[in-house]
Amino acid sequence: MRQQWGTPTRVLAVLLVSVLAALGACSDDDPPRSTSTLPRSEQFTVLDLLGRDGQFIPFREVVTAGQQDALLSGAGPVTLIAPDRTAVTPELVASLSADPAAAAAFVRRHTLEGRYPYQDLLRLGGSTVRTVDGRELPVTVEGTTVTVGGATLRKFDIGAANGVIHVTDGTVPAA
Numbered sequence: 001m002r003q004q005w006g007t008p009t010r011v012l013a014v015l016l017v018s019v020l021a022a023l024g025a026c027s028d029d030d031p032p033r034s035t036s037t038l039p040r041s042e043q044f045t046v047l048d049l050l051g052r053d054g055q056f057i058p059f060r061e062v063v064t065a066g067q068q069d070a071l072l073s074g075a076g077p078v079t080l081i082a083p084d085r086t087a088v089t090p091e092l093v094a095s096l097s098a099d100p101a102a103a104a105a106f107v108r109r110h111t112l113e114g115r116y117p118y119q120d121l122l123r124l125g126g127s128t129v130r131t132v133d134g135r136e137l138p139v140t141v142e143g144t145t146v147t148v149g150g151a152t153l154r155k156f157d158i159g160a161a162n163g164v165i166h167v168t169d170g171t172v173p174a175a
Contacts, residue, residue, distance in 0.1 A: 046080050046160045047072035055167065058088035059110075062096045066103030068111075071132065076162030077115035078132065081148050083171045092171075108133040109149070109172045115163050118156040121146045135175060148172070 047069055050056040059082055063069060072080065096103040111132045116124070125141030129148065137149030146153045148166075155167035 044160055045073045045162045046076070046078060046165055049158060049160050049165060050080075050082070055084040056082060058085050058090070058093045059083055061093050062088065062103050063107050065093075065097040066100055066105070066107050068104055068107040071107065071111060072162075074162060076160075078163040079112040079114065079116040079129075080163065080165045081110045081112065081151050081153075081168055081172060082165050083110065083151065083168050084154070086169050087151075087171050105133070105174070106171075109135060109137075109174070110151075112137070112148075117164055118146065118153070118166070121148065121153070121166075137172060 044052070047063070050060045050063065050072065063072060072078065096106055109131050113130050113132055116129060121129075121139055122141055122144070124139045125146070126139070128136040128138050130136055140147040146156075146166075148168075149172035151168035151170045151172050153166045154169050158165040158167070
């Protein structure tokens with residue numbers, strides 16, 4: 001009687017090739033899946049993406065009030081720790097809009113030098129990252145939760161041509 005699957009050696013070879021092919025498709029260096037509703041797009045800048053999602057409207061108003069558009073649309077790379085609309089209240093927007101220097105400082109303390117995807121921040125737990133104005137922010141990791149400068153990442157790895165955005169429901173406090 002003929003075997004349905006072939007010889008044991010053949011079955012093992014097929015299984016080995018299948019496993020190796022599956023492992024080759026995965027890598028520890030693969031970025032995690034974004035939890036964002038925004039499309040990943042390398043054709044848009046960080047500033048462009050802020051204008052494409054309603055959760056960033058208040059923060060975008062602060063960017064404009066602080067005249068920081070060039071910072072978020074420039075060559076970069078930058079990482080934006082972007083507070084969502086629950087963190088940037090209408091009162092905060094009004095206060096910062098009345099003081100352009102304070103608005104600029106607010107935006108700059110949420111903007112890191114360089115591109116820091118979520119996986120990099122996970123590895124940086126217990127250390128610090130530098131903002132564009134030279135401030136060192138602590139990175140805290142508890143399990144898979146990452147906090148930068150006191151702001152906890154809720155959505156992450158929104159890719160842009162000049163950097164990456166991580167969404168928080170809090171703000172980085174002034175020093």
